[in-house]
Amino acid sequence: MPSKGVRVFTYIAVAGCSIELSVPKQTVVRNELNTFWNGDLEVDARNIDSLFNKKGRFSFKVLSNGRLVTEQWIDVNAITGNASGGTMDTIASTPSVFSPNNDNIIVTYGFYEAGQGHDVLPNQHQCYIAVAPNYANWQGKLAPPGSAQEGKPFNRLVLPSAHDVGMNSMQSSDSVLKKVGGAIATSLVGSHEAVAQITDSVSGPAISLVAPNIIFSLAITQKDSLDAMLQIGARYFEFRPAHCHKTILAAQALPDRLYFQHSAIPGMAYDQFLSDAVAFLLAHPAEIIVVQLRWDGVPAECARPSDQEQREYLDAALKQAQGQIVAGGLDDLRSSTIAQLRRNKKRLIMLVSVDSLSTYTDAGNATLNGDSIVAAFPKVLTAANERGKAFINIQCQATAANITEAVVYSVLDAGTTTSCIMATKAICDSKTLPWCRDNVLRTCDNNVLVVMMNDFIDGATADVAVQLSKQRLEQ
Known part of the structure; x- marks a missing residue:
């Protein structure tokens, strides 16, 4: 069955924080401190229940001591490879997120849409997420x-x-x-x-x-x-x-x-x-x-x-x-x-x-x-x-x-x-x-x-x- 990959890169610099990464029927949680991690998630057509709509959602959540800081998502078509809709469908719509919980956390992130791929640029979608302190007074x-x-x-x-x-x-x-x-x-x-x-x-x-x-x-x-x-x-x-x-x-x-x-x-x-x-x-x-x-x-x-x-x-x-x-x-x-x-x-x-x-x-x-x-x-x-x-x-x-x-x-x-x-x-x-x-x-x-x-x-x-x-x- 056709599928489309999303390569995700994470970094966490705040204790008690975690990043939950999800595609249909797969969830990965990262919570290691000061670790540069990257891994592949796959939006696989076989994991999408609809017979005709083969779009699956890639999303991530950032949590601080169990409280939601932000959730971002985009729909990925497992057949065409295109990604659209959601909160990350343009680079301009992905500004840094300042935690609403008064815990001085900033989430910086970005999403690159690879589309059907190209022999020069990455064939997988790319997403990076960094969770760090607010460094206004560092x-x-x-x-x-x-x-x-x-x-x-x-x-x-x-x-x-x-x-x-x-x-x-x-x-x-x-x-x-x-x-x-x-x-x-x-x-x-x-x-x-x-x-x-x-x-x-x-x-x-x-x-x-x-x-x-x-x-x-x-x-x-x-x-x-x-x-x-x-x-x-x-x-x-x-x-x-x-x-x-x-x-x-x-x-x-x-x-x-x-x-x-x-x-x-x-x-x-x-x-x-x-x-x-x-x-x-x-x-x-x-x-x-x-x-x-x-x-x-x-x-x-x-x-x-x-x-x-x-x-x-x-x-x-x-x-x-x-x-x-x-x-x-x-x-x-x-x-x-x-x-x-x-x-x-x-x-x-x-x-x-x-x-x-x-x-x-x-x-x-x-x-x-x-x-x-x-x-x-x-x-x-x-x-x-x-x-x-x-x-x-x-x-x-x-x-x-x-x-x-x-x-x-x-x-x-x-x-x-x-x-x-x-x-x-x-x-x-x-x-x-x-x-x-x-x-x-x-x-x-x-x-x-x-x-x-x-x-x-x-x-x-x-x-x-x-x-x-x-x-x-x-x-």
């Missing part, structure tokens, strides 16, 4: 004011990071497509081999129809609000602020202000990012955020802000703090203790294109299974490479958007529910995060800040970074 708890830990250098910490933080929704892009039309998508993404192949394959009107899929598959790397990312635990962000592409400005498709730019695809507004970051710091007085401005990959058609414009945006955001928060810089990051940063109110550290060590390479991160990423880690993370760097950026995410066949499939044969970025999330995390947990203390200089960057920032990434921070503070 720095304050690891290094409480007045503690010995607070007297340690800030660069002892390992900061979780949301890769391309500004690409967390289609809001800006949708406004552009609505005003200008889908044909602009090819101009916004730049010289991308996959897009060239797509435009060679379909007509002009068809390009307009698939334009949202092109942008989603190439650029959307997060699905939570900035405040949610911060509560998940993220404390380092790279932001590429620039004005919109000249074509967008000419059409007045968006207000002329600074936006996160992925190539020329506009994302989160920079003033909103800064304002939300400052608001979070005001609400969490022991936390410290690091932001680095960069412009790699931003085309010349997107004007970069001058130094004065950067200062104006930052000053406007800090105004709401009324002197309670001031901006720090590279020297503060390198030489200050956690206590000094708090005492001097420098809890928003702003960097501009500083010299850091990144594990990312175009070839190594263009993977569908994460093996080449892990293989590169020990080669890059050496004492010689780390010497003199402002910080170390361990990039855990794959760049499937650099694999032409994967992007073409995501755009033409599928849609925004089957992003090639989401396709690689769970399988790569199951390898990169355990490696970081087991090797960062050994391979990274204890006096250099470490960043752990990931797509779709999640509780497992945050928990590994927080536990590493605790260990480094104890050294």
Whole structure:
């Protein structure tokens, strides 16, 4: 009988929690702490009682001491392999869940629909689930004011990071497509081999129809609000602020202000990012955020802000703090203790294109299974490479958007529910995060800040970074 597989990846960092996974006539329960587990469940036609409707439900429940935190589900057709309906039928409909039971638990999860499968991307549906504490105050708890830990250098910490933080929704892009039309998508993404192949394959009107899929598959790397990312635990962000592409400005498709730019695809507004970051710091007085401005990959058609414009945006955001928060810089990051940063109110550290060590390479991160990423880690993370760097950026995410066949499939044969970025999330995390947990203390200089960057920032990434921070503070 036909069947369709669902590969599930779980991680639990809160005692008393469990994850119950179900398909017709099969239930699996996971409750091990701090364990990266993955296993296969099968939606099998023989286990579906109906003779004509061969859809079976895949669902998961998260429980805390027996109380339901969340339940999510989607129907899987055992014959066609397609998944639809339910609460996980689009990536945008799977934001992180904050426990309604006042027990400070966050469930981060995602679902990739494999459809009938493809020889490049996974043939099984993919689902990841992480259950972790609400880490809105994790720095304050690891290094409480007045503690010995607070007297340690800030660069002892390992900061979780949301890769391309500004690409967390289609809001800006949708406004552009609505005003200008889908044909602009090819101009916004730049010289991308996959897009060239797509435009060679379909007509002009068809390009307009698939334009949202092109942008989603190439650029959307997060699905939570900035405040949610911060509560998940993220404390380092790279932001590429620039004005919109000249074509967008000419059409007045968006207000002329600074936006996160992925190539020329506009994302989160920079003033909103800064304002939300400052608001979070005001609400969490022991936390410290690091932001680095960069412009790699931003085309010349997107004007970069001058130094004065950067200062104006930052000053406007800090105004709401009324002197309670001031901006720090590279020297503060390198030489200050956690206590000094708090005492001097420098809890928003702003960097501009500083010299850091990144594990990312175009070839190594263009993977569908994460093996080449892990293989590169020990080669890059050496004492010689780390010497003199402002910080170390361990990039855990794959760049499937650099694999032409994967992007073409995501755009033409599928849609925004089957992003090639989401396709690689769970399988790569199951390898990169355990490696970081087991090797960062050994391979990274204890006096250099470490960043752990990931797509779709999640509780497992945050928990590994927080536990590493605790260990480094104890050294």
